[in-house]
Amino acid sequence: MIQILTGIQNTAAALDAEHTRLDVISQNIANAHTTHDVDGKPYQRRVVVFETALQNAMGSDGSGANLPAIQVAKIERDTRPPLQVYDPGNPEADGRGMVSMPNINIHEEMADLISASRTFEANLAVVKNARSMAMQTLAIGKS
């Protein structure tokens, strides 16, 4: 099919990747207090791992270098140990009154959330810009 908006293939990949990251972060925040995950243990923070794949740049004479695109390699679990919180009144408390809470730091998640949103919005701006440049190009020669 026609590729009118050239040069934004990697942008689509980045938007996808950041969207996945935002999903994972919101899942982490939602499960910040889940002491029983499906496997019975406290919820483990999920982390998105990105990898780069090379795409060909444009340039009819091959002047473009290979430009890397980002994609989600896998979503793995953060293996840091669960947080131990002193809460003797909790039914989950062990002999010493400690409860194992998910290894999620809300501040860390919020910082990640902001950075992922920033990247997402920057890439949206790229698409908008590419569209307006293409519209200008199509108007060449029209008086």
Added chain:
Amino acid sequence: MIEALFNQPNYLAAKKTLDAVALRQEAINNNLANLETPGYKRMDLAPNFESELEKATASSDPQQISSLSPSLAVDTTATSSSKDGNTVHLEQELMKMNQNAMTHALETQMVSGMLTKMRLAITGK
């Protein structure tokens, strides 16, 4: 006859600049797509293109101008602000994108104006 019509140095230079602007936009798009990629080095137009274009325009030689070929290269002057070696700074990249968009608008208008003038000269309307 057609050759002479389209071989004017100003017109060729405007077209070449448009080529370079489009290529630069692709580099900027890619830099923003890799904003979070660890170790990514930002890319831009190869720095020699501008000086070559100036030289070719000064010489007013159509052959020289149309033989220019803009290309992308890793920006060696970019510094990293994060631990993972990523050299893309969001604000600077957005500024560059805006400037490039304006250059694109300017060059597009110039090329369009030249084409319209040619048409006017030929048909009288």
Added chain:
Amino acid sequence: MSPITSIPAFSPGLLPQINRLAGSADMAATPSVLPAATPTDSSSFSSLLGKLVTEVNAQQQTAGQAVTALQSGANIPLHQAVISMQEASISFQLMVEVRNRLLESYQEIMRMQM
């Protein structure tokens, strides 16, 4: 009007018309018909026309190729396709104007002979 359809189709009637005009320009330049007004010899004029037609045709081909490449999804910059379409359209208009002027001057010459 979509830019894809704005390439004027190469009118089939135009080429033979121009060739005929070029041929009659040859005849008109022989001394027995007209006092020679200009010193340029006839063969260079008709060959000039022939060259014009070939160049315009070549440019139409380039523009057509650019549009095909764009439609088939090849990674060429949009502005190159748009600019070659405009250039093809302009050179085609040039050819049409040349043909119109030739036609006018031919008709004027024919009127003069009466």
